[in-house]
Amino acid sequence: MDVDRFEIRLSGSGGQGIILAAIILAEAAGIFEGYHVSQTQSYGPEARGGRCKAEVVISSRQIDYPKAVQLDMMLAMNQASCDAYCFDFKPNGLLLVDSGLVEQVPTSRAVFLPFTKIAREVAGKDLVANIVALGALGYFCPLLTNKNLEAALTARVPPETVKINSKALQAGFKAAEEFDLNSLPRSIIPEEEEEI
């Protein structure tokens, strides 16, 4: 698929595995799908807590500016990061949030899925909530196949955690599959305005 810039932002609290999820996403697109990718991040000096964001830009061409300009997709794993980083959206941009941790969203094109709750159910730990979210993100991303995302995940995480992470990823795929994207407006700009 020829794409100029497809931009994804992942955000949450430091320690939730936001950057790891972004790295796996970038490896799936860059190494397994063969696109040019650029993955950047910004976080505070603290090891846990604080706001954290990571961005992945995917393109068929060399990427000039490495950070996101206009988002196609965004993931928010808590309310603070949703408030802070939900900007620069394309009109048809899609926001994914953890429904257990985010209450208010600034766009009507938002997908609420209980990533942390799902993680607890399938793996018995909150730890893999980032991978559940990654599964959903990858499912909705038109540039990635589930197979390649799983391959990237398996190649990146420590061998002894592959099983639990794969389970989490599959749960993410499944949760996303059950969500009806057609229930959301196609664009946040009303159609009559979009004509102009």
Added chain:
Amino acid sequence: MNAIQTGEKRRMKHELNGKKFLLQGNEAMAEGAIAAGCRFFAGYPITPASEISERMSYRLPQVDGTFIQMEDEISSLGAVIGASLAGVKSMTATSGPGFSLMQENLGYACMTETPCVVVNVMRGGPSTGLPTSPAQGDVLQARWGTHGDHPVIVLSVSSVSECFSITVTAFNLSEKYRVPVVVLSDEVVAHSRETFTIPTADSIEVADRIVPNVPPEWYKPYEDNSRGVPPMAPMGDGYRHHVTGLAHDARGFPTERPDEIEAFSNRQFRKITNGFFEIQITKKLTVEDAEIVVIAYGSVARSARRAVAMARSQGIKAGLIQLVTLFPFPKNTVVNLMRQCKAVIVPEMNMGQISREVKRVNTGLTEVYKYNRIDGKLITPMEIFEEIQKI
């Protein structure tokens, strides 16, 4: 014998060349260093440069190199200079606060003409500043940080692939000219991950220092020659080699004779001036017919690239000079373009350290505008585009 064999096995197992990876700028720098033949690294961890040390700590043993974490940055550069004097290509990496501590030994490396590569991943400053945010505040410090009138080469990187290739260049220039080379990176370049295929060994040009071809008793470690770069004997192989930070004569011993000091100092500058043709590296984008030229370096050059493309798509004749070499300042390239263009814009994440250089070489040829941002955020393409539009 066994040690050599296991070393060989380790190398085979960890052959990375020709393979594609998602690498961070910092990781690519470590790989570039290893490809250039670096086999000694001494450092002290600091955000946002720690990943260079981290990768070196496990990659160097795989290629039979040595990694050591020192007690601070002063000793780090001290160890690097010592290893280099012993004939091993050496490197250290730090960020602003550590780079300040290294200034004394940087001068020692200049004075003793010891090749070494010092990476400074710039973060917000002064002092502890902004550990996880980018800045370009150390540009003039890299040039003038250590005391005394001294030659030094300062390079800058803007992408993961440059982190690899420019690190190789840094080692080559350092070895060829017997001068410390400072590589300036910044938090954005250092922490960005991009797909990168590590080149095969035969496609990488590697330069080694010239060793003496005279018998040990004839060797004068600081004797002038046509290149102004004396051959360098590794310590411990029988060649007399006195090393001092004092001004010294051709044998390396302290001197106060003005004629010897002047000859020594002039040679320091002459060797760099002679090499301008290969030291001053720039990259150009659509400058042939450009009326507005953006001069940028480091991560800002990436924003500028997009801004120039945006301007071109709007019919504005814009171009970009990306400075890879910051010092010695690539005056000829910049002045040649100044003759043809209406205006030059210099966006930087400082209050104008390179725009000062640009203005210095301008001499009324064109208008020079600076654009500065010092809030710890990368300048965006839109900001530069708006500056282009204003003119």
